[in-house]
Amino acid sequence: MYTFKHGVHPDECKELAKDKPIRVVSAGKTLVFPMQQHIGAKAKPCVKVGDNVLMGQIIGEADGIISANVLSSVSGKVTAIEERLVVGGQKVESIVIENDEKYDAIKGFGVERDFNSLSNEEIIRIVKDAGIVGLGGASFPTHVKLSPKDPNKIDYILVNGAECEPYLTSDYRLMIEETETLVKGLQCMLKLFPRAKGVICVEDNKRDAYDKITKACSSISNIETALMKTKYPQGGERQLIFAITGRKINVSVLPADAGCLVDNVDTVVSIGNAVCKSTPLLRRIITLSGDAYNETANLNVRFGISYKEIVDFAGGFKVNPEKMVSGGPMMGLPIFSLDMPVSKNSSALLAFTKDPLSNQNETNCINCGRCVSACPINLVPTRMLKAAKTGNFEEYIKLNGTECITCGSCSFVCPAKKPLTPYFSYMKFAVRGYLNSKKEAK
Amino acid sequence: MDLKLNVQSSPHVRDRISTSAIMLDVIIALIPATVWGILRFGVHAAIVVAVAVISAVLSETLFNIIVKKPNTIGDLSCVVTGLILGLNMPPEVPFFVPAVGSFFAIVIVKMLFGGLGQNFMNPALAGRCFCIISFAGFMNNFTSRMSVDAYTSATPLIILKSGNEVNLFDMLFGYIPGTIGEISAICLLLGAIYLAVKKIIDLRIPILYIVSFVIFIMIFGQGKSTNINYILGEVLGGGLIFGAFFMATDYATSPITPLGKVLYGILLGVLTGIFRLFGKSGESVSYVILISNLLVPLIESFTIPTAFGKEGK
Structure with missing residues (x-):
């Protein structure tokens, strides 16, 4: 079985939502589309207030090399272009569309296509037009990932089905329910990289998904499946690459430079949908889980629908939650309002009646070394914390703090309940600023 | 819907382990040796261990009061220090020796350097060595009134x-x-x-x-x-x-x-x-x-x- 070194074992809590089939959420009257749902430059609105738009129409154009299109997930009328609150707390320029509930689609929408009849350039253009970004959380524009300097150097395409975050079951449901499209999507990607082998990687707590995929691709020579140990962060890009290929990359190396492309299950399914079914990325699968819900659910949600609407759709709260998280509990973002739209980077919506962090008793660091044994990057988190707290950037860099992937493992295991990861997330930016000012001073 | 939500940086879940749970485990692990020592050496030894622990807890409390910091005895580390120091005492040592030893271990070696985890020397051991130097006669006397065999004094x-x-x-x-x-x-x-x-x-x-x-x-x-x-x-x-x-x-x-x-x-x-x-x-x-x-x-x-x-x- 494939795995990496160190890591942690949080309670999986997947049984809460694991057996809930994906249901489609019906869209409400008003949908909101932020222009920044991806890493890179903000998309530029290409419609005006008052315009009528079709389902699947590009309403925000990719602006720059690393950027992604934003598409309307319904047909209707643009009622406003204004700043709206998004997950993370910022306000982002957004297009507000009034749903006419006709779902008139753009031309050619839903037409079946054979990917073998398409050229590589056409496939990449389709992926770009479809607005596809990595749906695992980082939201890197997929068409950029699919266009590395030398496609012949890529020998692995890894489909990340680890879903190592607790509570999350959306990728699991997709692997079970959309096995065909997943394999199709991977075949489209493999067409771009003639020397590559596709590996669909699944953690061993999702054995049935693994078996189903293995069966589905048994006759395809360049696709394999790999069963990985259930451990967090097995689905981290660098951990996954190491587990499967044995290659180790640091923060300054792109996976492509190590001959690997890593994409999340939902991303690959989206590629399959866009290329083979002419259906651009208009939705994502979201897990609603946690003890505050009446009913947990796996939902197929059109972008632009507000969190409040999907909570109501699923059946609302049993008790008002004290903590809500967009994404998994290890790396997700806390949210403070449900008045935000579902976007490409929202992978789950967790609701807890009790905030597990509210009664933590912080003590001095006792130097126990649990953070060292947990760190998948081999760092010494407690020493990094000391350097971070005292603003000692040189020491922080010397300790390789810039390699931190902010996976949260160190904070998770810390018996002294130190806020390790929050400091490291901050230092990611602070160190960059420090290095820039140092360069300027020279 | 009026939601009041807590907002904190990730991760949003934590392991159950805590500092005091670790210290409690160390205390549990020392119970067999403590019980055996008391069975072998009698009531005096039991009081020596108790004095060491109580002195450690009181020293830490007193220190925190004087420097106006929240009391940290809840993490149980002072109990561990006192217990280890007590177990490192000869069975017939006068009670003031463990009391002074624990005070030295907690206040001088641990608290003055910033408390839990900040000490550069093992407090219990430093306390023991302090006692050996200061009270050599008491600390090197291993005779016990409980055992009367021939080898009592020779380790x-x-x-x-x-x-x-x-x-x-x-x-x-x-x-x-x-x-x-x-x-x-x-x-x-x-x-x-x-x-x-x-x-x-x-x-x-x-x-x-x-x-x-x-x-x-x-x-x-x-x-x-x-x-x-x-x-x-x-x-x-x-x-x-x-x-x-x-x-x-x-x-x-x-x-x-x-x-x-x-x-x-x-x-x-x-x-x-x-x-x-x-x-x-x-x-x-x-x-x-x-x-x-x-x-x-x-x-x-x-x-x-x-x-x-x-x-x-």
């Missing part, structure tokens, strides 16, 4: 040094003179197994300590290198088991880096070998650990692990 290491054989059975099960907690290797090992199973201690340090010590005395043991009685006697005597599993593994004063732990274990073994073979004092283990504590920052500085993906760069 196994003294017997070994004079070239005689020791009774290994007595050393394993704790029928020898010594400090309250160190006499039964079996009781100590039971506690060590508990700590290892609960993943509280890293076995690299104690095992390398003992292994490197055995190798050292086998090489430099002057003709006794194959004498099983001698080697096992050296391992089981002189508080080596207690020191290796309960004091050398102290988090704050041992290296945090994996390679550092290895070097630290070997260093302890070699130094103990040197002290035992070529030194005069019977107190080698305590001093060896204290000296090695001082070298920990140095060991850590050159054993920072290579970051993932940075190998060979």
Whole structure:
């Protein structure tokens, strides 16, 4: 079985939502589309207030090399272009569309296509037009990932089905329910990289998904499946690459430079949908889980629908939650309002009646070394914390703090309940600023 | 819907382990040795241990009151320090000795340097050595009114040094003179197994300590290198088991880096070998650990692990 070194074992809590089939959420009257749902430059609105738009129409154009299109997930009328609150707390320029509930689609929408009849350039253009970004959380524009300097150097395409975050079951449901499209999507990607082998990687707590995929691709020579140990962060890009290929990359190396492309299950399914079914990325699968819900659910949600609407759709709260998280509990973002739209980077919506962090008793660091044994990057988190707290950037860099992937493992295991990861997330930016000012001073 | 939501940076879940739970496990692990010591040496020994613990707790409370900081006794680390110090006392020591020792350990060695985890020396050991220097007569008297056999005053290491054989059975099960907690290797090992199973201690340090010590005395043991009685006697005597599993593994004063732990274990073994073979004092283990504590920052500085993906760069 494939795995990496160190890591942690949080309670999986997947049984809460694991057996809930994906249901489609019906869209409400008003949908909101932020222009920044991806890493890179903000998309530029290409419609005006008052315009009528079709389902699947590009309403925000990719602006720059690393950027992604934003598409309307319904047909209707643009009622406003204004700043709206998004997950993370910022306000982002957004297009507000009034749903006419006709779902008139753009031309050619839903037409079946054979990917073998398409050229590589056409496939990449389709992926770009479809607005596809990595749906695992980082939201890197997929068409950029699919266009590395030398496609012949890529020998692995890894489909990340680890879903190592607790509570999350959306990728699991997709692997079970959309096995065909997943394999199709991977075949489209493999067409771009003639020397590559596709590996669909699944953690061993999702054995049935693994078996189903293995069966589905048994006759395809360049696709394999790999069963990985259930451990967090097995689905981290660098951990996954190491587990499967044995290659180790640091923060300054792109996976492509190590001959690997890593994409999340939902991303690959989206590629399959866009290329083979002419259906651009208009939705994502979201897990609603946690003890505050009446009913947990796996939902197929059109972008632009507000969190409040999907909570109501699923059946609302049993008790008002004290903590809500967009994404998994290890790396997700806390949210403070449900008045935000579902976007490409929202992978789950967790609701807890009790905030597990509210009664933590912080003590001095006792130097126990649990953070060292947990760190998948081999760092010494407690020493990094000391350097971070005292603003000692040189020491922080010397300790390789810039390699931190902010996976949260160190904070998770810390018996002294130190806020390790929050400091490291901050230092990611602070160190960059420090290095820039140092360069300027020279 | 009017939601009041907590907002904190990720991760949003935490492991159940806590500082006080770890300290409680160490206390649990020391119960067999404590009970055996009290059974062997009687009420006086029980009071010695109690005085050490109470003095440690009071010292920490008093210190926190004086410096106007929240009381930290809830983390139980002062109980551990007091308990270990108490178990390191000879059975018939006057009660003021553990009281002063605990005060020194907590206030001077631990709290003045910033409290839990900030001390550069093991507080209990420093307290013990402080007592040995200050109250040498009391601290080196291992006679006990409870045991009246012939060897009461001669510890196994003294017997070994004079070239005689020791009774290994007595050393394993704790029928020898010594400090309250160190006499039964079996009781100590039971506690060590508990700590290892609960993943509280890293076995690299104690095992390398003992292994490197055995190798050292086998090489430099002057003709006794194959004498099983001698080697096992050296391992089981002189508080080596207690020191290796309960004091050398102290988090704050041992290296945090994996390679550092290895070097630290070997260093302890070699130094103990040197002290035992070529030194005069019977107190080698305590001093060896204290000296090695001082070298920990140095060991850590050159054993920072290579970051993932940075190998060979």
